[in-house]
Amino acid sequence: MRITFIISCLIATHFVSAQTEAPYQSKDSIDIENMLDTIIYEDQNIDLFETSLNGRVMTAMITETGDTLIMDKLDDISITSLRKFKTPEDYAKYMKFKRYAAIVYPYAKEAIKIFRETEHATLTMKKRKRKKHIKKLQEDLKHKFEQPLSKLTKLQGKILIKMIERELDKNMFTLIKSLRGKLSAFYWHNASKLYSYDLKEGYQEGKYEILDAVLQDFDISYRIEQDDLKEKK
Template sequence: MRKLCKNIIVLYGLMTFSLSVVAQVDTLKTSTLNLLKGKVLEGDTIPHVYIKEVQVSPPWKFKNKRQHKRYSRLVINVKKTLPYARLAKRRLDAIALALDTISGEKQKKQYIKIAEKELFEEFEKPLRKLTFSQGRMLIKLIERETGDTSYKLIKDLKGGLSAFMWQSVARIFGSNLKTEFDSEGDDRMIEHIIMLLDNGVL
């Protein structure tokens, strides 16, 4: 029962702001052509290519075996939850666009209700497999990717009462929907791991 409740909290946190169907996300993707630009230098046309910036980070220096063990656990949890957090970002962008095309509060609420049901069916099973620590990691990474805490996202979409209720339930299990990501402080190690993942090192 405890595992069910804690995973429902995580599921609800993701669902409340990722309420757009996969098809809607796909329609936002536009095909782009890799055009090679030229630069004229002393009469000659030189290819001019913009290369994506790659952040370089030195290996993490561990103070002791305990910190190394914590780092290893964080790698597992980040790998598991970062895709969900980034999916949430894409869904949030999609729902914002979708709601802009719907007139009337009643119609918007109906849209949210239907989409929420569809997403519950889609994500219930995979999110139930998250551990308690992965659930807390997901809440933190959602804030990193979207710029808003899960509490604020729930409040914006479902209202202050719903946000208060789910925050109260989350606190019972040691979680906090108001958790913010601190890349320069407590979450420096997590930020380091994400950077290595993005660069294909991990």
């Protein structure tokens, strides 16, 4: 569900008084060409216009009382009902999984971001250049994440993998194969068996109901914005 919300940015009195040297700009002095629309807000006619906030062009309006309201959109959110558990053991397991999911959440979110950007950046690359790009990326990621990831428990590592598989709708074997090749995929698939994990299994909704309930509360999605791509070029 995409929710449109209005962030109220009240103009504080102490800020206005600090700008006494600047000429007062009334509501009527706003450039008419920037007006986008007129809406009714609490029985008042409010003009919408474009403004810049932290480098982003956003829609805003000034109310009759002088308040500035900036409008934006939230990402999709998940609203879930209160959980019901069959046994106290199931509840304890849910809470444990949720704690562990919170620990690995930042890594899962970063992994999805890196995957999406790499997927887009290498889309038009030739095989040799793509391989070189991914190898360099792997070295950078190893330096950045090897130490914190090595501290994860076996279960935390599994939850991290399930988070990623659930978001990308692909098993880890397929992901490794697409990025590193078939030999690397088979190597890590065999190595993962030492930890009782099957990289070909993937995320299967309904197989682990408690894990499903936990992962529904963690959004690790990432979409590539055109502005982000321009900055990276």
